[in-house]
Amino acid sequence: MLETENLGKTYPTGDEALRDVSVRIGGREVVAMIGPSGAGKSTFVRCINRLVEPTTGRVRLDDRELTGLGEDELRNARRDVGMVFQEYNLVERLTVMENVLSGRLGYVSNWAALRRDFPPEDVERAYELLELVGLDDMENKRVDELSGGQRQRVGIARAVVQEPKIVLADEPTSSLDPETSRDVMELLTDIAVDRNVPVVINIHEVDLAERYADRILGLHDGELVFDGPAADLTEESKGVIYRGEEPPEATTRIGTSEPTDAEATGRRAEPEPLSAED
Amino acid sequence: MAGTTRDWTRFDTRERLFRIGSVVVAAAVVIGSWEWLDMSLRYVSSAPLQVGDLLGRMYPPDWGYLPNAVGPLAETIQIAVVGTIGAVLMAAPVAYISAENTTPNRATYALGKLIVTVSRSVHTIVWALLFVVMFGPGALAGTVATAVRSIGFLAKLLGEEIEEIDFGQVEGVRATGAGPFKLLVYGIVPQIKPALVGVSVYRWDINVRAATILGFVGAGGIGVQLFEAIDSFAWRTVSALLFAILAVVLVSEGISAYARRKVR
Numbered sequence: 001m002l003e004t005e006n007l008g009k010t011y012p013t014g015d016e017a018l019r020d021v022s023v024r025i026g027g028r029e030v031v032a033m034i035g036p037s038g039a040g041k042s043t044f045v046r047c048i049n050r051l052v053e054p055t056t057g058r059v060r061l062d063d064r065e066l067t068g069l070g071e072d073e074l075r076n077a078r079r080d081v082g083m084v085f086q087e088y089n090l091v092e093r094l095t096v097m098e099n100v101l102s103g104r105l106g107y108v109s110n111w112a113a114l115r116r117d118f119p120p121e122d123v124e125r126a127y128e129l130l131e132l133v134g135l136d137d138m139e140n141k142r143v144d145e146l147s148g149g150q151r152q153r154v155g156i157a158r159a160v161v162q163e164p165k166i167v168l169a170d171e172p173t174s175s176l177d178p179e180t181s182r183d184v185m186e187l188l189t190d191i192a193v194d195r196n197v198p199v200v201i202n203i204h205e206v207d208l209a210e211r212y213a214d215r216i217l218g219l220h221d222g223e224l225v226f227d228g229p230a231a232d233l234t235e236e237s238k239g240v241i242y243r244g245e246e247p248p249e250a251t252t253r254i255g256t257s258e259p260t261d262a263e264a265t266g267r268r269a270e271p272e273p274l275s276a277e278d
Numbered sequence: 279m280a281g282t283t284r285d286w287t288r289f290d291t292r293e294r295l296f297r298i299g300s301v302v303v304a305a306a307v308v309i310g311s312w313e314w315l316d317m318s319l320r321y322v323s324s325a326p327l328q329v330g331d332l333l334g335r336m337y338p339p340d341w342g343y344l345p346n347a348v349g350p351l352a353e354t355i356q357i358a359v360v361g362t363i364g365a366v367l368m369a370a371p372v373a374y375i376s377a378e379n380t381t382p383n384r385a386t387y388a389l390g391k392l393i394v395t396v397s398r399s400v401h402t403i404v405w406a407l408l409f410v411v412m413f414g415p416g417a418l419a420g421t422v423a424t425a426v427r428s429i430g431f432l433a434k435l436l437g438e439e440i441e442e443i444d445f446g447q448v449e450g451v452r453a454t455g456a457g458p459f460k461l462l463v464y465g466i467v468p469q470i471k472p473a474l475v476g477v478s479v480y481r482w483d484i485n486v487r488a489a490t491i492l493g494f495v496g497a498g499g500i501g502v503q504l505f506e507a508i509d510s511f512a513w514r515t516v517s518a519l520l521f522a523i524l525a526v527v528l529v530s531e532g533i534s535a536y537a538r539r540k541v542r
Contacts, residue, residue, distance in 0.1 A: 051449060051453060076455060078452075079454065079455035088450070089446040089450030089453075090447065090450060091468050092444075093469065093471065103454050104454075105454050105455065105460045105464065106456060110460060110463075113463060155450075158454070162455075
């Protein structure tokens, strides 16, 4: 269960990228976060594992507060958050296997990491994941020899091998063609079910979001303006998210910037699997 | 359309004046330097004669001397090898702190830049003079001089390479919960590895050449023999030694070029 409370980020330049975002994400729901470029989607996911340091608010993962953790504890906490990036962020000159196993770096000693000496069960898990993402027999290829789609699969394998409590994907399809994008979205939704973890996906293709996500979060100008099931995303709500139009009277489920309301919407939209889990 | 001819010039008047001014200043610097140096051209006319005379005394090279040069030549290469390896080991942390994106704070950054500048601003031969005083004549002084001079070169180029890396790759590793050492090993080193190998081998190649004259100041290597031969006007020995040095330099350049091509 991921919980953010009034999460906000103002960059040193004075840009307020994120304001008072409060959500709860749990179970194995697939959550798509949509919004125009610069709405703060990327900042939001990066604030969760503090690749970007939030300026206000709190982040909790399974009752452990990530905001305010010291360096060492933060590193331990990051092991529980798998992350997939738009530009893959794989180490280009290392092999596929080294990149996947780097997902286990948080669990091995420096000396073992230097010698690529990972426990056999990690290696086995890595092999299984490579099969799952469809890259069998590619383990010794260097990443810079792979296509975009293959790289993103390695990226997903690296995130999942961490055995995370949540997977964050920052625009995972933006550098891919439509066909590959659908494959990647399918893979991510499969992982939510398979590993029983929630998956949060930043995405700007609304059709992909509607098709694959259980729940949609809409950001406009750093504020959460929509939080609800994918089925409830209407043309009006898209107008609010993408063009900042005033929400029409009370018919749509649109949160306001007031934390209490947003908190309430978050709770209202709590997914089914969560209650099933109890 | 027809009535309006539009005017276009690549430079406006101010830019043109600046360009002309630059040329005038450059010419003045060259002419001024020449005058200041007060060089005499008296010997230029007799130079061809002198060269011919010298070449005559150098020919034929005294190949018989070369077996005596094998040891010193090997020592020259070893000075370059040990000096370069030592320099790489010492330059790596300096590169890390003198790169803007990895240095811990402003003070370490300044320290890194200071080490680079001090090391680079003094020539190997001057370092060798200092270390001969410190360690006495011999290969040790030459090796340390080579290493100290190379640190700045290597740290500067590697530091610039670190500044050029794709930080996304580092971020990807950071997100897994890796600490600073693992970030270095997985996120940074693979990205600078080709440069690390290329720059080190290139520096070794430079060091082989520099080591051939270290003997002039008593810091070991083939330079000792060369200096003695010149001092005693044994020109045929000198020419044999110069050929031997040329061969060694060619081989080291070949190795350096091969290694840099090989690592991607």
